Amino acid sequence: MRKIYLLLFVGLFATAFSSCQVLSIKKYKALLATQDSLNRGWNESQLMNENLESLIAKLRKDTTGLSSALNDMKNQYSRMDSNYNKLRSNSSSEINKLSQDLKKREQRLKEVEEILRKRDEATNQLKEKLQQALLGFTKSGLTVEIKNGKVYVSMTDKLLFPSGSIVIDEKGKQALTQLATVLKQQPEINIAVEGHTDSQKITNLGQIKDNWDLSVLRSTSVVRYLTEVNKVESVRMTATGKGEFQPLVSNANAEGRSKNRRIEIVLSPKLDELYDLIKQ
Structure with missing residues (x-):
């Protein structure tokens, strides 16, 4: 480019020289001004060229980076697509498995609900039979009620025992x-006999040391009478003493203490079928 400007200057100088043997000062200054202008143009074009080359290098670098990033994104997409296909395949299998398990659980739940329904039905029927059989003893403090799916026959101590005694009266x-007549007709019923006392300390009862002793001995007296005299199966029976620690009401007065001194016969249906179903 600089050579071109130089040739132009020389050409202009030669033309001026050929047309006139001696240059005037004015023309000479004009030629110098033209030379300066051409030099400035040359320098500006050189600077512009350098800027363009720098820009081209930057664009090439950016293009290389974008190409690399594009390749990375393509690879990531390929992996994600592969993972998605695997997940969709596995999910379909898992959904089928979960669906089958859910159907089994629903079926088991229906079976459990049916067993519980039968249990509640049997419990209500047992309560009605006991209420009819023991109707004549309700005025003596006998009650029959259902709590937590079990039938509770509660007898105050004055119905069963003389004061301070463990011997059952007539x-x-x-x-x-x-x-016992009703219990022997219900072979699928478990029987727990619980003895309860009030909170007053035992005095002058011989070998009976405390309320624990009294509650246990009274419950075992009832169990013996039911099994030995009335022939209720012993394997169905359990005797326990609760002492003074599960009162129905406050022991602050005589009426409350009388209610707390009791024998509770807890009747619960055997749930072997239900337990077996739950274990499956």
């Missing part, structure tokens, strides 16, 4: 005999 024997 009226108590009559009530237990009536109870």
Whole structure:
């Protein structure tokens, strides 16, 4: 480019020289001004060229980076697509498995609900039979009620025992005999006999040391009478003493203490079928 400007200057100078043997000062200054202008143009064009080359290098670098980033994105997409296909395949299999498990659980739940329904039905029927059989003893403090799916036959101590005694009296024997008649007709019922006392300390009862002793001995007396005299199966029976620690009401007065001194016969249906179903 600089050569071109130089040739132009020389050409202009030669033309001027050929047309006139001696240059005037004015023309000479004009030629110098033209030379300066051409030099400035040359320098500006050189600077512009350098800027363009720098820009081209930057664009090439950017293009290379974008190409690399594009390749990375293509690879990531390929991996994600592969993972998605695997996940969709596995999900379909898992959904089918979960669906089958859910159907089994629903079927098991229906079976459990049916067993519980039958249990509740049997419990209500048992309560009605006991209420009819023991109707004559309700005025003596006998009650029959259902709690937590079990039938509770509660007898105050005055119905079964003389004061401070563990020997069942005649009226108590009559009530237990009536109870045993119903129990022997219900072989699928477990029987737990619980003895309860008030909170007053035991005094002058011989070998009976405390309320624990009294509650246990009274419950075992009832169990023996039901099994030995009335022939209720012993394997169905459990005797426990609760002492003074599960009162129905406050022991602050005589009426409350009388209610707390009791024998509770807890009747619960055998749930072997339900337990077996739950274990599956």
